Amino acid sequence: MKGCPEYVLQTFGVKKYFDASRTFFRQAKQVRAVDGVDICVRHNETVGLVGESGCGKSTIARLVLKLKRVTEGKIFFEGEDITFLKKDELREIRKDMQVVFQDPYSSLNGRQSIYTIVSAPLYRFKIGTAKEKEEITKEVLDRVGLRPSDMFKYPHQLSGGQRQRVAIARAIILHPKFVVCDEPVSALDVSVRSQVLNLMKDLQDVFKMSYLFISHDLSTVYYLCDRVYVMYLGRIVEEGSKEEIFSNPLHPYTKILLSAIPQPVVGRKKDILLLAGENPSPIDIPSGCRFRTRCPFADETCMSCDPVLMEVGMDHKVACLKIKK
Amino acid sequence: MGKQLEVKSLTVGFRSGREVHNAVSNVTYYLNRGETLCIVGESGCGKSVSVSSILRLLPESSTVISGEILFGGIDLLQAEEKTLDQIRGDKISMIFQEPMTSLNPSMTIGRQLIESVNAHERVPKEKALDLCKRMLTEVGIHDAERCMNAYPHEFSGGMRQRVMIAMAMICKPEILIADEPTTALDVTVQAQILSLMRKLKNEYGTSIIFITHDMGVVAEMADDVIVMYAGEIVEKSSVTELFTNPKHPYTKGLLASLPHIGEKQNRLYSIEGTVPSLANMPAGCRFKQRCKEKCDACNVHPDLYKSGEGYVRCVLYSRGDDL
Amino acid sequence: MDKTAVQKKRSRENGFFYNFLRRPLAMFGLTILLLEIILIFLLPVMLELDPYYMDTPNVNNAPSSEYILGTDTLGRDCLARLCEGGKTSIIVGTVAVSISIAIGVPLGMIAGYYRGAAEMIIMRLADIFMSLPTMILVLVLVAVFNPSLAVIIVVIGIVGWTGVGKLVYAATLSVRNKEFIDAAKAIGTSDFVILCKEVLPNVMTPIWMTLAFRISAAILTESSLSFLGAGVQPPQPSWGNIIAAAEQFVVLATRPWQWIPAGVCLFITVVAFNLIGEGIRDVMDPRTRKR
Numbered sequence: 001m002k003g004c005p006e007y008v009l010q011t012f013g014v015k016k017y018f019d020a021s022r023t024f025f026r027q028a029k030q031v032r033a034v035d036g037v038d039i040c041v042r043h044n045e046t047v048g049l050v051g052e053s054g055c056g057k058s059t060i061a062r063l064v065l066k067l068k069r070v071t072e073g074k075i076f077f078e079g080e081d082i083t084f085l086k087k088d089e090l091r092e093i094r095k096d097m098q099v100v101f102q103d104p105y106s107s108l109n110g111r112q113s114i115y116t117i118v119s120a121p122l123y124r125f126k127i128g129t130a131k132e133k134e135e136i137t138k139e140v141l142d143r144v145g146l147r148p149s150d151m152f153k154y155p156h157q158l159s160g161g162q163r164q165r166v167a168i169a170r171a172i173i174l175h176p177k178f179v180v181c182d183e184p185v186s187a188l189d190v191s192v193r194s195q196v197l198n199l200m201k202d203l204q205d206v207f208k209m210s211y212l213f214i215s216h217d218l219s220t221v222y223y224l225c226d227r228v229y230v231m232y233l234g235r236i237v238e239e240g241s242k243e244e245i246f247s248n249p250l251h252p253y254t255k256i257l258l259s260a261i262p263q264p265v266v267g268r269k270k271d272i273l274l275l276a277g278e279n280p281s282p283i284d285i286p287s288g289c290r291f292r293t294r295c296p297f298a299d300e301t302c303m304s305c306d307p308v309l310m311e312v313g314m315d316h317k318v319a320c321l322k323i324k325k
Numbered sequence: 326m327g328k329q330l331e332v333k334s335l336t337v338g339f340r341s342g343r344e345v346h347n348a349v350s351n352v353t354y355y356l357n358r359g360e361t362l363c364i365v366g367e368s369g370c371g372k373s374v375s376v377s378s379i380l381r382l383l384p385e386s387s388t389v390i391s392g393e394i395l396f397g398g399i400d401l402l403q404a405e406e407k408t409l410d411q412i413r414g415d416k417i418s419m420i421f422q423e424p425m426t427s428l429n430p431s432m433t434i435g436r437q438l439i440e441s442v443n444a445h446e447r448v449p450k451e452k453a454l455d456l457c458k459r460m461l462t463e464v465g466i467h468d469a470e471r472c473m474n475a476y477p478h479e480f481s482g483g484m485r486q487r488v489m490i491a492m493a494m495i496c497k498p499e500i501l502i503a504d505e506p507t508t509a510l511d512v513t514v515q516a517q518i519l520s521l522m523r524k525l526k527n528e529y530g531t532s533i534i535f536i537t538h539d540m541g542v543v544a545e546m547a548d549d550v551i552v553m554y555a556g557e558i559v560e561k562s563s564v565t566e567l568f569t570n571p572k573h574p575y576t577k578g579l580l581a582s583l584p585h586i587g588e589k590q591n592r593l594y595s596i597e598g599t600v601p602s603l604a605n606m607p608a609g610c611r612f613k614q615r616c617k618e619k620c621d622a623c624n625v626h627p628d629l630y631k632s633g634e635g636y637v638r639c640v641l642y643s644r645g646d647d648l
Numbered sequence: 649m650d651k652t653a654v655q656k657k658r659s660r661e662n663g664f665f666y667n668f669l670r671r672p673l674a675m676f677g678l679t680i681l682l683l684e685i686i687l688i689f690l691l692p693v694m695l696e697l698d699p700y701y702m703d704t705p706n707v708n709n710a711p712s713s714e715y716i717l718g719t720d721t722l723g724r725d726c727l728a729r730l731c732e733g734g735k736t737s738i739i740v741g742t743v744a745v746s747i748s749i750a751i752g753v754p755l756g757m758i759a760g761y762y763r764g765a766a767e768m769i770i771m772r773l774a775d776i777f778m779s780l781p782t783m784i785l786v787l788v789l790v791a792v793f794n795p796s797l798a799v800i801i802v803v804i805g806i807v808g809w810t811g812v813g814k815l816v817y818a819a820t821l822s823v824r825n826k827e828f829i830d831a832a833k834a835i836g837t838s839d840f841v842i843l844c845k846e847v848l849p850n851v852m853t854p855i856w857m858t859l860a861f862r863i864s865a866a867i868l869t870e871s872s873l874s875f876l877g878a879g880v881q882p883p884q885p886s887w888g889n890i891i892a893a894a895e896q897f898v899v900l901a902t903r904p905w906q907w908i909p910a911g912v913c914l915f916i917t918v919v920a921f922n923l924i925g926e927g928i929r930d931v932m933d934p935r936t937r938k939r
Contacts, residue, residue, distance in 0.1 A: 052511040065834050087836065094836040107827035111849035117828075121835045159599050160368075170831065189367040189600075190538060194582035194593040201592070216511060219541075223584035223593065246586055260516035262541030264583050266568035274520060275513040278481055 003076025008178045008210045009041040009064060014073035016059050031282050033059045035234035036073070038309075039212075041178065046204065046211040048221035048242075050257070051231035054279060057214045060231075061182045064212065065099055066090055078177070095125060098171035102183035104163035108155040114141075115151040118169045125174065136173065143206075144169045144199060161192035165199070172203055180212045185220060197224060218261050222246055227315070230254045233290045234282055236309060240316035250318045252295050289321060297322050329532055330356040330379070330417075330500060335392035337374050337383065339603065346603035348374045348387065350556050353629075356500065361526065361533040363543045363564070366553035369600060372536050375553070376502050378402070379534075380413050396500075415445040418493040422505040424485035428477040434461075434488055435473030441492050456495065464491045465521055483514035487521070494525055501526075502534045507542065519545060540583055544568055552576050555600055555611040562635025572637040574616045610640070667931040674927020681920040684913070688734035697728035699885055711905050718905040720893065729885040730909050736886040737917065740801050740870040741863040747805025748862065749855060752812025757843055757851065759813070760820025771817065774810040782807055786869065790878045800879055804866050811862070812855060819851035857932050860925030864918040871914055887914045 003010050016034040034056040041047045051057045062068045064075060066082065074083045077093055085093070101107035108117055119137045122128060128136060138148045144165040155163055164184060171179050181200070185193045197220060204211065215221050221228060221242075228245045230238040230253065238251040249255045259273040277294045280286055289307050292298035301321055309317040335352045338345040349371040356362050366372045377383050379394055379401060394401040396417070399408065421427050429437055438457040442448060448456070454473075461469040464487040477485060486506060493501055503522070507515040519542065526533055535546050543550055543564065550567045552560040552575065560573040571577045581594035598615040601607055607614060609624040616623065622640040632642040668674060691697065703723040711718040717726035759770040777785075789803045823829070824847070832842050873879030874888025882889060887910040894900045894907040 052513060062830070065830075067830055067833050087838075091836050094834065097834070099831060099834045101827040101831065103827060107831055109826075109828040109846055109850070112845075120832065120837075124835045124837055161599060167831075190540070190579055191367060191582055191596040192599065194584075194595040195597075197584070198593055198595055218512070219584040219586055222586045223590055256513060258586075260512045261586070262515070262519070262539060262545045263586070264540035264544050264568065264580060265585075266544045266565050272516055272520060274517055278484065 003074075003079040003081060005079035006042065007040045007076070008043055008045075008078060009039065009212065010076040011037060011039045011060075011064065012074045012076075013038065014060070014063055014075065015071045016056070016063055016068065017071045029283050032234050032285055033282055034063065035282075035285070037231075037234075037236055039064075039229060039236070041210050041212055043177070043210055044204070044208045045227065046213055046225045048225035048228040049212060049214045049231060050216065050218060050221055050228060052216055052257075052279070054233075054282065055231045056234040056282070057231055058182055061099070061180045061212070061214055065097060065180055091125075095121075095174050096177040097180070098174070098176040098178070099180045099182065100164070100167050100171050100184045103187050104160055104167055105155075105187075107167050108163055110155050112154075113151070114146075114153050114155070114158075114166055117155075117166060118151075118173060120170065121174050127174075140169045140173045143172075143203070145195075159192075160188055161195060164188060164192075164196055168196075168199065168203070172207060172209070175207050176209060178210045178212070180214070182214045183216070184213075186215065186217060193220075200224065218246075218258060230257065233280065233285060235290060235319065237291065237320070238316075238318045239309065240313075244313065244316040248313075248316070250312060250316075250323050251291075251320050252297055252322075253291050289319075291320075327358055328355040329358045329396070330534075331395040332375070332379070333393045333395065335375060335378060335394065336390040337371075337378055337387055338390045339387045341386075341604070344604065345388075346606075347390070348556055348603060349378075352392075352553075352556075352558055354551055354558065354561065356532050356534060357549070358499075359526075359530050359532055360548040361535055361546050362549045362551065363535045363537060363547035364551045364553060365537055365540065365543050367538055367600060369603075370553040371556040372553050373504055376504065376534055376536060377419075379502065380417060380419060381409060382419070411445070414441055414493075414498070415496045416498055417500040417502065418496070418498040419502040419504065420486070420489045420493050420506050422508050424482065424489045425477060427489060428485060430477050433474050433476055438473070438488075438492055438495060442495055445496055457491075460491045460495050461488070463525070464488075464494070465517070466491070481514075482510055483517060486510065486514075486518055490518070490521065490525070494529065494531070497529055498531060500532050500534065502536075504536045505538070506535075508537070508539075515542075522546070540580060552579075555606065556603065557611060557638060558629060558636075559612065559638045560635065561629070561637075562633075566634055570633075572632055572635070572642060573612075573639050574618050574641075575612050578615075578617075610638075664931055668927055671927045671930065673923050674930075677920040677923025677927065680916060681924065684734070684917060684920070685738060688731045688738070692728060692731045695727075697725055697731065699724060699728040699732040700883055701725070701728075708903055708906075710903075717909055718903070720906050721899070726905060726909065729890060730887075730913065733885040733887045733890055733910060734913060734917075736797065736880055736884070737867045737870060737914070740797070740804065740886075741867040741921075743801045744804040744808065744866040744870075745859065745862045747802060748808035748812050751806065751809040753816050753848075753851075753855065755809065756813040756816025757820050757847055760817040760851075761824050761839070761843060761847060767817075770813070774813050777807065777810045782869070783872065786873060787876070787878050790873065795873075795878055795881055797880055797884070800870060800873060804869050808862065808866065811858075815854040815858070816851050819854055820847055823847055823850045853932055857929045858925065860921045860928060864921035864925070867914070867921075868918060887911075 014034060014037045018031040018033055037060060049057050049060065063070050070083060074081060076082065077097065082090065082093055115137055118140065119133050122133045122136060137151065141148060141150060146162060146165055158166065185196050188196060201224065203209065213221065213225055225242055227241055228239065229236050230251065232253050238245065238254045245254065249258055256273045256275050275294055280293055286293045288304050289302040292302040305321055307319040307321045309319045312318050312323060332352060332354050335349060336347055337349040339348045352375050364372045364375065374383065378389055381401065389402055392402065401409065435457060439453050442453045442456060457473060458469040461472055466472050466484065466487055480488065507518050510518065522533065525531060537543060547564040550562060550564050551558050552573065554575050560576050567576065571580055578594065578596040582596060584590060584593060596615050601611065609626050613619045613623040618641060627638050627640045627643065629636045629638045630642045701724065703719060706719050707723045708721060709715055709719040715725050717730065720726055755770050759767040786803050786807055790799060793799045829842060829846055832846050870879055870886065871888030874886045875892045877892065879888050880886035890910040891907050899906055
């Protein structure tokens with residue numbers, strides 16, 4: 001299998017299993033957090049990965065960033081297989097691949113000054129003299145809308161939005177080609193959220209970066225992303241361009257997800273589809289289609305046959321047995 | 326209809342060091358029987374404080390400086406602890422954002438439910454058990470029998486919130502206060518809980534005070550809305566009025582900064598700057614530093630002016646209805 | 649007051665020393681301790697005291713103008729020996745605790761950060777150490793290696809690592825899953841650098857909080873050892889072996905000047921350290937920082 005250089009990131013059948021509840025007397029059970037996921041991200045594109053808590057979307061972020069080892073499958077970065085690269089071989093790739101986490105309180109080390117945090121990549125890759133490092137840091141802080149004097153502050157002296165700006169500054173200081181954003185705005189207040197979203201969009205225009213934008217909030221995904229993957233219990237159930245997914249959702253789960261978002265519009269007559277039952281645990285994944293236990297349309301075929309993603313239109317794939325071409 | 330609960334010029338102070346800052350200043354609102362009042366605002370705007378004072382559940386570091394809260398002819402702020410205990414849970418009950426912290430992890434759900442029944446009236450055990458099971462079924466827990474014997478950690482977040490709602494509703498309270506009950510939940514679970522709350526409201530005629538920061542939830546739940554900013558009410562109106570004709574620049578900004586599905590938006594509107602901290606509250610209008618429509622008159626602290634059906638705290642509306 | 653002044657004032661009010669200096673009991677402890685240390689080190693120099701000189705004709709003298717605290721059974725100056733013993737105690741306390749920290753912090757961090765086999769081995773080792781009665785363990789070790797000041801310091805230090813290690817281990821566990829660790833890994837930072845720069849500053853708080861208690865415990869252990877005869881060996885004095893002289897009933901009953909001062913000093917030192925320790929803990933833990 002070979003990667004394609006026109007994609008910044010490609011994953012093929014990536015799986016991540018954890019051992020759960022292993023005790024002295026009990027056999028280990030496997031948590032299938034990510035169970036065969038193909039994702040590709042083109043240059044200068046924003047790809048949304050949507051799903052609810054426990055569906056494995058954050059695990060994907062960590063797999064792609066090579067913070068965790070995949071159980072199975074391949075990951076390509078700009079056409080190069082990085083699945084089994086060692087630490088020092090990853091060095092160059094790390095410059096091009098960065099991350100912004102959800103919680104701006106735990107993603108910044110409270111004991112370090114803003115300068116130390118933001119300039120860390122410069123020190124790690126030994127870029128520039130001390131004076132140049134300071135210049136670069138000032139410039140990037142300015143770029144994300146912080147004052148140069150904030151450099152000497154500590155995270156606890158900043159507000160949530162400012163902290164997230166610091167995290168973004170740290171991510172873009174080396175001008176990476178690809179940034180994984182793991183729920184970067186869900187911990188922020190509404191008025192601050194739009195500031196950060198706009199900032200991310202502006203930065204993308206300037207630096208021509210690609211984003212993998214992981215979120216449970218479909219409205220922000222709609223605003224920011226070009227293409228969307230919908231994830232349920234470790235699998236992609238639907239993928240496609242933003243327009244396709246939002247105007248013509250096919251998978252029952254996507255439909256339910258879309259109808260569940262409370263819209264800030266009053267008097268909208270809508271039929272809210274309610275999801276029945278509880279999320280199955282990734283330890284005991286249902287046989288056949290993994291959504292069948294909660295699917296309003298499930299029948300016997302869904303119990304025995306595990307659906308794969310099928311092309312149903314231009315840039316639109318669905319994994320559901322009920323959807324015919 | 327009619328005013329069921331009235332909060333009059335409530336001011337609550339927080340001690341920070343030797344200084345006292347007002348977390349909530351001069352908040353006045355009332356709740357109509359059978360209606361849902363949403364209080365919306367960003368973190369630190371005082372929305373939680375303004376309702377936890379109703380049952381006097383404020384944290385230790387805070388004190389009510391002035392105001393009164395009238396419920397059934399009693400001022401809850403002055404009432405004795407004993408009177409208050411009779412009201413808590415029985416007439417007014419509350420659910421919180423994080424259900425796990427409000428459930429006792431070492432007691433079965435059944436025992437906790439029965440305790441909240443017995444706190445207000447002594448009923449025979451079988452009757453209480455029966456009541457609990459019926460309530461659990463009511464909130465959408467199908468396996469009520471098994472649920473009664475389970476411990477809180479065996480449930481998912483959504484199920485725990487259902488249990489909390491069952492516990493809050495078991496004495497059929499007149500008022501339910503919900504402090505961000507769905508913030509910690511997934512969207513699909515949120516939709517379930519919201520529809521459950523609507524159903525219970527219609528069945529029992531309970532009035533709801535619903536605190537949230539999500540304008541989408543407001544649009545779905547509210548009859549009346551209060552928008553809070555920096556410890557003050559900045560706008561008060563019916564839900565239709567608020568979404569079709571927002572008046573305060575802050576409300577307008579909030580609504581404009583939301584991404585809408587199905588609408589092409591190249592840039593989101595954003596309110597510049599950050600909320601002023603309680604310690605450095607600007608004189609005059611508290612929103613003026615971030616306001617696009619500010620003028621000299623904003624240096625004087627504006628009152629809550631009547632405008633149309635609602636109220637706005639902005640000098641632009643100081644001339645009253647003729648706008 | 650303008651905004652920056654307010655901010656400055658606020659950040660100062662959050663400062664460690666600002667709050668520490670405003671705790672009367674902790675300050676009292678600190679003053680006493682400093683005074684004691686100054687006296688211990690200055691008095692012998694100023695009064696030209698010699699703890700080993702035996703003034704044979706003047707054995708068991710009661711306090712007088714010549715010997716302020718009298719003389720002991722061998723005619724040595726009690727004040728001189730008290731000061732010399734104090735030096736020993738202070739040195740044992742600080743050096744032994746430094747050794748505990750030097751062993752406990754890295755082991756605790758490694759166990760908490762890597763988990764797995766390292767965690768298993770290190771934490772079980774700590775359990776083994778903790779399950780043995782400290783005093784007996786120290787006695788055995790000292791007996792094996794001959795009691796000298798250096799050996800005693802090292803042994804007390806080694807035995808004390810478990811407490812430090814467990815604290816650091818617990819703190820590391822809560823830090824290792826923070827996202828800033830992942831952020832550091834995402835730029836390819838090595839584990840060693842992550843441990844030193846990201847983890848270490850975040851796990852030291854509980855150590856500073858308990859530092860003073862640890863020092864006072866080490867001083868007490870040394871005194872107990874010396875009292876039992878397994879500690880600092882005569883003629884070198886320590887508060888422990890000075891008090892041990894009171895074993896003889898004659899000394900206990902008729903010559904209080906030979907042992908009471910050492911006992912009082914030991915008591916004052918331990919109390920002072922504990923007061924300081926409580927002060928540090930209260931200031932560092934915002935939950936107990938009340939007014």
